[in-house]
Amino acid sequence: MIEISGLNVRYYGCSELALRDIALSVGPGESVLATGPSGCGKSTLALCLAGFIPHAIGAEMTGSIEVCGLDQRESSVYQIAQHVGLVQQDPEGQFCTMHVEDEVAFGPENLLCPPSVVMSRVERALSMAGASHLRNRKLTELSGGEKQKVALAAVLAMEPELLILDEPTAHLDPGATRQIIELVERMRETDAGLTLLILEHKPWRFRGAAHRMVRISKGSLLYDGPIAGANFETDVLHQLPGKRRTRPDLGERVLEVKGLWQGYGDRNVLRGLDLEVRRGEIVGLMGYNGSGKTTLLQAIMGLLKPSAGTILLNGADISGMPVSDRARRIGMIFQNPNHQLFTDRVWREVVIGPLCRGETEDECRPRATALIDRFGLSGYCKTHPLLLSFGQKRRLNLASVMVSNPSVLLLDEPFAGQDIARACDLICMLDQLAADGVGILVVGHDPDIMTRCCDRILFMREGEILIDAAAQKVGAELERIGEDDYIPGRF
Amino acid sequence: MTTFPGDSSGPLAGEVRLNPIAKLILLVSACIVALRLEEPLYALGFLGLVIFGHLLARVKPAILWRRTRGILIFSLILFASQILLVKNVVWEMRVANGALMSLRFLNIVLASHLFVSTTGAENLAYALMQAGLPYRYGFALLTTMRFVPYFRLEANTVLQAQVARGVEVDRPTPKAIWLMAKHTIIPVTVTSLSKVDSLAISMEGRCFGLHPDRTYRQRIPFYWWDWAVIGTGIAVAVASFHLI
Numbered sequence: 001m002i003e004i005s006g007l008n009v010r011y012y013g014c015s016e017l018a019l020r021d022i023a024l025s026v027g028p029g030e031s032v033l034a035t036g037p038s039g040c041g042k043s044t045l046a047l048c049l050a051g052f053i054p055h056a057i058g059a060e061m062t063g064s065i066e067v068c069g070l071d072q073r074e075s076s077v078y079q080i081a082q083h084v085g086l087v088q089q090d091p092e093g094q095f096c097t098m099h100v101e102d103e104v105a106f107g108p109e110n111l112l113c114p115p116s117v118v119m120s121r122v123e124r125a126l127s128m129a130g131a132s133h134l135r136n137r138k139l140t141e142l143s144g145g146e147k148q149k150v151a152l153a154a155v156l157a158m159e160p161e162l163l164i165l166d167e168p169t170a171h172l173d174p175g176a177t178r179q180i181i182e183l184v185e186r187m188r189e190t191d192a193g194l195t196l197l198i199l200e201h202k203p204w205r206f207r208g209a210a211h212r213m214v215r216i217s218k219g220s221l222l223y224d225g226p227i228a229g230a231n232f233e234t235d236v237l238h239q240l241p242g243k244r245r246t247r248p249d250l251g252e253r254v255l256e257v258k259g260l261w262q263g264y265g266d267r268n269v270l271r272g273l274d275l276e277v278r279r280g281e282i283v284g285l286m287g288y289n290g291s292g293k294t295t296l297l298q299a300i301m302g303l304l305k306p307s308a309g310t311i312l313l314n315g316a317d318i319s320g321m322p323v324s325d326r327a328r329r330i331g332m333i334f335q336n337p338n339h340q341l342f343t344d345r346v347w348r349e350v351v352i353g354p355l356c357r358g359e360t361e362d363e364c365r366p367r368a369t370a371l372i373d374r375f376g377l378s379g380y381c382k383t384h385p386l387l388l389s390f391g392q393k394r395r396l397n398l399a400s401v402m403v404s405n406p407s408v409l410l411l412d413e414p415f416a417g418q419d420i421a422r423a424c425d426l427i428c429m430l431d432q433l434a435a436d437g438v439g440i441l442v443v444g445h446d447p448d449i450m451t452r453c454c455d456r457i458l459f460m461r462e463g464e465i466l467i468d469a470a471a472q473k474v475g476a477e478l479e480r481i482g483e484d485d486y487i488p489g490r491f
Numbered sequence: 492m493t494t495f496p497g498d499s500s501g502p503l504a505g506e507v508r509l510n511p512i513a514k515l516i517l518l519v520s521a522c523i524v525a526l527r528l529e530e531p532l533y534a535l536g537f538l539g540l541v542i543f544g545h546l547l548a549r550v551k552p553a554i555l556w557r558r559t560r561g562i563l564i565f566s567l568i569l570f571a572s573q574i575l576l577v578k579n580v581v582w583e584m585r586v587a588n589g590a591l592m593s594l595r596f597l598n599i600v601l602a603s604h605l606f607v608s609t610t611g612a613e614n615l616a617y618a619l620m621q622a623g624l625p626y627r628y629g630f631a632l633l634t635t636m637r638f639v640p641y642f643r644l645e646a647n648t649v650l651q652a653q654v655a656r657g658v659e660v661d662r663p664t665p666k667a668i669w670l671m672a673k674h675t676i677i678p679v680t681v682t683s684l685s686k687v688d689s690l691a692i693s694m695e696g697r698c699f700g701l702h703p704d705r706t707y708r709q710r711i712p713f714y715w716w717d718w719a720v721i722g723t724g725i726a727v728a729v730a731s732f733h734l735i
Binding site for chain 1: 613630633634645649652654655656657677686688689692698700701704705708
């Protein structure tokens with residue numbers, strides 16, 4: 001099914017090889033799990049197998065690569081697409097219609113299949129993806145997990161011989177992640193003819209769906225063997241810093257939220273919510289999508305106006321304080337680092353907040369310089385922020401927020417889609433900030449990362465906090481209320 | 492403005508009952524007639540017809556009011572400006588001209604509102620493609636419509652990120668507004684481009700563009716009443732050039 005030998009890929013304009021000397025042979029019906037940290041070359045391999053490299057994406061390719069008997073260099077993307085299906089990370093960006101049925105029918109219609117054949121392919125694909133009940137729904141109404149199922153069905157409707165799943169759970173909450181894993185395991189059992197290549201940086205999640213694992217690092221293949229012999233769990237998880245202990249020396253309350261109500265139209269998203277964060281404490285906020293986590297952060301920041309409740313910062317009521325004033329006291333980090341990069345120089349990015357609030361560059365220079373040094377960006381002051389690596393962008397986000405010297409830091413899903421190395425990097429930075437006395441409230445989905453990052457975890461459901469427990473004890477509490485998907489170590 | 496399925500199910504609304512192309516031709520005819528009418532009284536009568544069309548399509552009055560109150564205020568400003576700012580014309584003439592101008596504006600906007608309230612973008616695109624529009628253009632329209640809410644959401648997130656950094660939107664100054672606009676373009680463009688890449692891979696990976704034509708699992712039908720509506724629309728538009 002896949003025959004690769006001596007494959008080297010270099011993107012135009014890059015000096016480093018994205019893939020180097022890859023040799024891989026996969027037989028029909030095999031399920032292979034390809035793992036490795038972000039940027040190791042997994043997605044590049046997928047793009048080569050699907051024919052986008054070298055035909056649609058500018059890259060220099062040497063060596064030989066043959067999929068389903070087609071030489072990737074000689075065959076067009078369209079020829080390859082009739083044999084190879086690629087499901088990408090973000091389902092939202094893959095849809096080109098408005099309704100589920102139209103989306104799944106899109107591929108067969110392009111192949112000039114008669115309407116009756118299109119409909120039978122749609123039905124089969126939706127059934128395989130466990131999405132038959134969604135067929136009449138609008139795509140905009142679907143949850144993240146449902147969207148990923150539809151994206152999978154849309155590719156399955158092309159009846160591929162090789163199906164590539166590129167980090168299919170990267171943007172999903174644990175409940176949706178479990179559903180996708182179960183679905184892939186079921187597909188492996190029921191469709192013996194389908195060859196599966198799953199790209200995933202948390203490989204233990206798909207151990208039940210693959211026969212074999214390959215590990216890629218810096219573009220090279222490091223391991224290729226049966227999944228039973230792969231030592232991925234200890235190999236990856238041990239990189240996370242050890243569990244934090246609830247520190248006895250936690251300071252006074254820096255943030256208190258009392259009886260907070262927030263709604264959109266008739267729907268109450270937060271229902272009389274109470275919480276507190278102490279100086280130097282890292283508090284984690286978990287819960288399903290739509291449970292109100294982001295809304296809570298936005299209400300604390302002042303981006304939304306709560307209908308009732310009080311927010312106290314260092315004991316003072318800030319409920320009526322304008323956002324621009326709160327921004328001097330509270331820092332907020334968004335999920336996508338690019339959303340927070342506005343200027344054309346790293347230096348300007350760090351000082352833009354104080355400048356907007358009327359400070360002069362001379363006034364904020366000492367703070368900005370110290371933060372740039374602290375976050376390891378001193379060599380990049382004149383670099384465009386968008387040219388930085390992902391980790392550097394995240395550090396820049398933190399520096400640009402910390403320049404205001406906030407007493408509270410809010411982070412909205414900073415670990416989403418991140419591999420263990422990037423998560424470790426961020427956890428270490430948050431630890432340092434907490435040690436300086438900043439109170440931190442961080443929203444996240446990954447129980448393993450959250451329990452290692454936080455002192456205390458809050459679990460939200462439908463706008464209320466159901467659990468408020470020390471990180472070490474949250475697993476037992478989650479088990480008690482039946483939220484098994486969020487128990488650490490489960491995925 | 493978006494379609495509200497279920498809000499409207501009258502003869503103009505049910506998307507299976509009137510082909511989107513018939514509705515589009517009716518809209519073009521209505522705009523021609525609205526521009527051709529030169530008597531404020533006739534224009535007022537035409538406005539009544541357009542509002543009746545909304546009732547026929549069962550567009551809820553509350554929705555109509557919410558969506559069009561800004562337009563109504565603007566048309567009143569248009570009317571007032573004609574009366575107050577136009578010089579060297581008698582008072583009655585200024586009132587008549589002002590009324591005609593604002594009624595034309597209202598008629599065109601409300602007719603368009605009726606169209607978008609009762610026609611899904613997807614149905615319109617599919618109907619146009621099935622009527623002969625090259626499918627590449629049809630899907631260009633569809634994907635644009637699909638990404639509008641997404642880009643709006645992205646822009647909103649970027650604005651929130653700026654506000655959270657201290658840009659004073661709660662005390663807006665021209666400088667703050669200028670900075671906000673300037674600082675929104677780059678992040679929104681970057682995130683949009685990554686979506687476009689992902690979409691291109693997804694579409695080509697499903698053989699979009701393989702053949703000059705494509706099939707459709709479902710055809711949007713043309714009934715006799717669609718032809719009747721098209722014929723009537725064209726006839727009224729042509730007549731407006733001869734009779735008015």
